[in-house]
Amino acid sequence: MKIIRNMIEAVNNFKPDVLFVGMTAPKQEKWAHQHKDELDAGFICPVGAVFDFYAGNTPRPSDFxxxxxxxxxxxxxxxxxxxxxxxxYNGPVFAFMMIKQKFRTKAANIK
Incomplete structure (x- = not known):
């Protein structure tokens, strides 16, 4: 798509050390993973609604x-x-997958 090409070109022209991607989850993670090899950025960090919070578009709950x-x-x-x-749903599934991977890695290191 031309829009995505333009986004990648704009990032690469700037050459950021850190690229913050603010889309909805999991769209931002998928986009960052799909284009990571095309992007000239030191680190790609999906941040979700952070931009909306700081811009005041989405109110945050109280400090409590x-x-x-x-x-x-x-x-x-x-x-x-x-x-x-x-x-x-996704949070517990992700946590389960991480724990499973951790044990799989430990078992591989023991052998």
């Missing part, structure tokens, strides 16, 4: 919830249709 590490819970309550799969 943030300090408890439960900001995700308030986002789930505010946008259950959009967030339920991310927090209640």
């Amino acid at each position: 919830w943030v300090n408890l590490g439960l900001e995700w819970f308030i986002r789930l309550l505010n946008e259950p249709k959009r967030m339920w799969r991310r927090y209640l």
Whole structure:
């Protein structure tokens, strides 16, 4: 696509040490992975809604919830249709896959 080519060209012209990708999850992760070899960036970091938070487009929960590490819970309550799969399904599946990989790596190192 021409738009994607233009995005990659703009990044490569700038040659950033760190490229922050702010799209929705998992779109940003897929995009970064798909184009990582074409991008002239030292590090590619998908950041999700961070830009919206700092721009004031999306309000953050109170410091109480943030300090408890439960900001995700308030986002789930505010946008259950959009967030339920991310927090209640994908999160646990990802954690399970990471634990499984960790044990697989340890078993390979023991042999």
